[in-house]
Amino acid sequence: MDIEPEFPSKRQRKRKRHHDEINDQEEEIQLSAMESFRVNYFLVIVDNAILLLTSRFDHLKKFERVFGFLFNLKNLKSLDDSKLQECCTTFAKAFSDDKSSDVDLHDFVSELKVLQVTLPDGLMSALEILQFVMAVDCYPNVSVPYQILLTVPVTVASAERSFSKLKLLKNYLRSTMLQDRLNGLAMCCIEKDILDNVDLDCALNDFASRNDRRNFF
Numbered sequence: 001m002d003i004e005p006e007f008p009s010k011r012q013r014k015r016k017r018h019h020d021e022i023n024d025q026e027e028e029i030q031l032s033a034m035e036s037f038r039v040n041y042f043l044v045i046v047d048n049a050i051l052l053l054t055s056r057f058d059h060l061k062k063f064e065r066v067f068g069f070l071f072n073l074k075n076l077k078s079l080d081d082s083k084l085q086e087c088c089t090t091f092a093k094a095f096s097d098d099k100s101s102d103v104d105l106h107d108f109v110s111e112l113k114v115l116q117v118t119l120p121d122g123l124m125s126a127l128e129i130l131q132f133v134m135a136v137d138c139y140p141n142v143s144v145p146y147q148i149l150l151t152v153p154v155t156v157a158s159a160e161r162s163f164s165k166l167k168l169l170k171n172y173l174r175s176t177m178l179q180d181r182l183n184g185l186a187m188c189c190i191e192k193d194i195l196d197n198v199d200l201d202c203a204l205n206d207f208a209s210r211n212d213r214r215n216f217f
Contacts, residue, residue: 066094067149073124077116084116085109091145102148108141115142126150 069075069087079087088109095102119132130146133139177185188195 063152066091067145067152070126070129070145070149072126073119073122073129076112076129077119079116081113084112088112095145095148102144103141108145111139111142115139 069079069084088105092101092103092105092108115129115133119129124132126146126149130143130150133143133146
């Protein structure tokens, strides 16, 4: 932005010593303007960012530990029998309780071993693998994990926060606005895409014909 950082320094006040104070008492450390900004603002922001990113990546690591081997065909085919058994066991434990499980562990491992050989070489996403599995309709214990994997993003999605249209319309200058007018303005603001395609001349003529206040004498 071609803005040179400036840190104007203030005059440092020296506290007057009293006669009964110890001479070797430590003075309060005075920081320069740049160092004060670094300690009180920059490092605080960086620490908060690192903390939030660490927390988020911890959740992603847990997700990858359960679903990582299903992300794509490369991950699936890179597993040997022992590693495949370990990954399937981790998944089965994550989606089971004392009485039931979403997949049968033995059948799950067996079906994935067949898929490792059956699926064609190349790049295939989790969605493409699921489409292949659903098309052949003979891997019931594999289709369930892939369906769970592909629906997880929907379950954790949230709407993007935005400014309220009412706050934009009914500000302190229009605090006495009536409900009908407020509803009309809110509808125009929300449906702006439709409003942009309205022929203003036709709208004005229609308005004039409905509100003809001219008097003839």
